[in-house]
Amino acid sequence: MRRTDPSPSRTDALAPDDLFAGQAGAGCSFAQELPPSFYTRVAPRHLREPRLLHVNPAVAALLGLDAAALDAPAFLALCAGSGRLPGVEPVATVYSGHQFGVWAGQLGDGRAHLLGDVAGPQGRWEIQLKGSGRTPYSRMGDGWAVLRSSVREYLASQAMDGLGIPTTQALALVASRDPVIRETPETAAVVTRIAPSFVRFGHFEHWAHSAIEQAALLDYVVAHWFPDCRVGPSADADRPATACRLLAEVTRRTARLMAQWQLVGFCHGVMNTDNMSMLGLTLDYGPYGFMDAFQANHVCNHSDTLGRYAWNAQPAVAQWNLTRLAESLQVLGCLAPDLEAALAPFESVFLQAYYAGMAQKFGLSDWRPEDADLGNAWWKLLHEQRADFTLAFRRLADTDGDARSWLDLFADPQSARQWLDRYQARLAQDPRPQPDRKAAMDRVNPLYVLRNHLAQQAIQAAQQGDASEIDRLMERLQDPYAQRPGDERYAQPPTADTPPVAVSCSS
Structure with a gap:
């Protein structure tokens, strides 16, 4: 940096x-x-x-x-x-x-x-x-x-x-x-x-009632970033099929993105359709947040009084947004059954990416259908005890020996111990040696995330003309998995006396 x-x-x-x-x-x-x-x-x-x-x-x-x-x-x-x-x-x-x-x-x-x-x-x-x-x-x-x-x-x-x-x-x-x-x-x-x-979903929504402009936008986006979605040699005749193929690809990218957000405890805060990228990128950082104490219904945006964009609602909101995108393509002659078919892969793609990610974060060689119960019990445990999202995953790799640092994250260590027993019984069915498992888990469970209180410290320094804290954070965020001696404070949740950081649409 x-x-x-x-x-x-x-x-x-x-x-x-x-x-x-x-x-x-x-x-x-x-x-x-x-x-x-x-x-x-x-x-x-x-x-x-x-x-x-x-x-x-x-x-x-x-x-x-x-x-x-x-x-x-x-x-x-x-x-x-x-x-x-x-x-x-x-x-x-x-x-x-x-x-x-x-x-x-x-x-x-x-x-x-x-x-x-x-x-x-x-x-x-x-x-x-x-x-x-x-x-x-x-x-x-x-x-x-x-x-x-x-x-x-x-x-x-x-x-x-x-x-x-x-x-x-x-x-x-x-x-x-x-x-x-x-x-x-x-x-x-x-x-x-x-x-x-x-280019956003909103660019297509704007031309939902204008076939000429919508066709121009479709042709432009497909030519530059989705050439494999082009169907047939005739742009006019094959445009509806091209639009449906594009929608299917955007659906898959968005589903994978949502799984990635969920797996790191990231909340966007303003998942409006105009903040959704056609390329499947995270777009427009306003009142976002990485969770500290886990709450499944955590809302990071203080302007979101009804909790529309809570952490556990993000995949469903993305699916809703994709449906609005699909509606805008009807002006091109796309038929409702074809658009529905293009949207259909969302759930399966999301679950595939989510389960694969959970297997990696748990250090499992594969994800079995019965592991869903273990995963659900994990979220229930974190939610009820408001355990730190990032550290709960990160310290899980060290529980094969001394589990005290992990158990310290929970107000009721006995309940956590019960879940840990189930987890370790599952690990006993996995052939990977523990040192290899720990190394693999540390490569996917970050130690450093952009917690709100850390961002606030960088902001306060920057307001005094000092970019040094931005510099330090950027270095750690560039490789959030590698532990740095002396960097303990960047891995810790805010202390009880840290003033809460409220972010809203004005942020």
């Missing part, structure tokens, strides 16, 4: 250096290949006296940027909103969606600007600024993001990537002194994030 000098820098007199010289060149396929009705060309409102608080060299490498490029004034200008990709005008895209189960109508990039896309060593990446000012889709918002929420998104994308969970990735975090009013006065910041595409 690279921590930058937090001192302010000016960008108003910068030369338009081409950061991507020698590569395949910058462009914006979204604006070049889709009609103007899909977007608005709009410039970001660049930050005054921006400072590059942190940059992720691993993400920069995906774009082909080396250390010298990250030190160039043009890089700061690009990430602060005053620079441009060569020959590309930034755009904000329009989409619609269901928010908290209710049709919200037209939405769109209300505080994000797509700068374009560039070719990296391993493929092409879209570059987007988040928190970069108002667009025609801002509705009543100011288009800014505050440093608090920007730090949370920057860290979250690294946390998910380190866990091997598909996600958008954060390239850079730029801070400023620009005032922003939320519940209290704060300062503005911008996250530069990248993904192969930021």
Whole structure:
């Protein structure tokens, strides 16, 4: 990780250096290949006296940027909103969606600007600024993001990537002194994030009643990211079959993503259809959270008063969202039975990924049908005793010898001991040697996750211009499985006297 000098820098007199010289060149396929009705060309409102608080060299490498490029004034200008990709005008895209189960109508990039896309060593990446000012889709918002929420998104994308969970990735975090009013006065910041595409379910929902635009969007998405979904040589005649095949693939990707979220105790917080990625990526980190004390019905978003997006509801919500996506494809001539068939694999794919993950986390060579009872008893035990999600899994690998550190996680060790006896009886049927099992379990059960209180400590330091805690967290989140001597505090849940961190849609 690279921590930058937090001192302010000016960008108003910068030369338009081409950061991507020698590569395949910058462009914006979204604006070049889709009609103007899909977007608005709009410039970001660049930050005054921006400072590059942190940059992720691993993400920069995906774009082909080396250390010298990250030190160039043009890089700061690009990430602060005053620079441009060569020959590309930034755009904000329009989409619609269901928010908290209710049709919200037209939405769109209300505080994000797509700068374009560039070719990296391993493929092409879209570059987007988040928190970069108002667009025609801002509705009543100011288009800014505050440093608090920007730090949370920057860290979250690294946390998910380190866990091997598909996600958008954060390239850079730029801070400023620009005032922003939320519940209290704060300062503005911008996250530069990248993904192969930021196309959402909501982009398709927006054109649910317009066959021409929906067909253009389908053709664009399939051509770039799902070429295997194309059916037949005739785009017009075969488009319904292509759309159904695309829906089936998005269903499978989303189902696997939900299993991954559940297995690490991750709660998204705002699983609206406009926050669902067509590529199966974790998209838009607002009021997210990794659970400390496990509660099956845990709600991380204080704005979610009805608990729609609780941890145990996430797979069902994803399935509901996919159904809304399917409905939007009917305008292409897709028949209801074909769409239902495309949606049908969700449950089986989710359960396959979930059970395979549970087998790995329990250190089992395979998952047997009767193991479902053991898994259900596990969640019941953690829920009733509010045991720490991450440490309960991590310390399970050490219970073959001295189980005291694991039992210490439970208010009633006797109940935990009863479950452990069942678990160890199951392990006796598994031929793997204990040292091999422990090593395998430690490779899938993280020690370090982005707990809310750790993110809050990094935020408070960043608000004083100090990026050192961001730097330390990024290093640990990059490899959350390897134990680091002296890093015990990063693995511990918050103490009883730690002030609770409340996150909401304003986060």
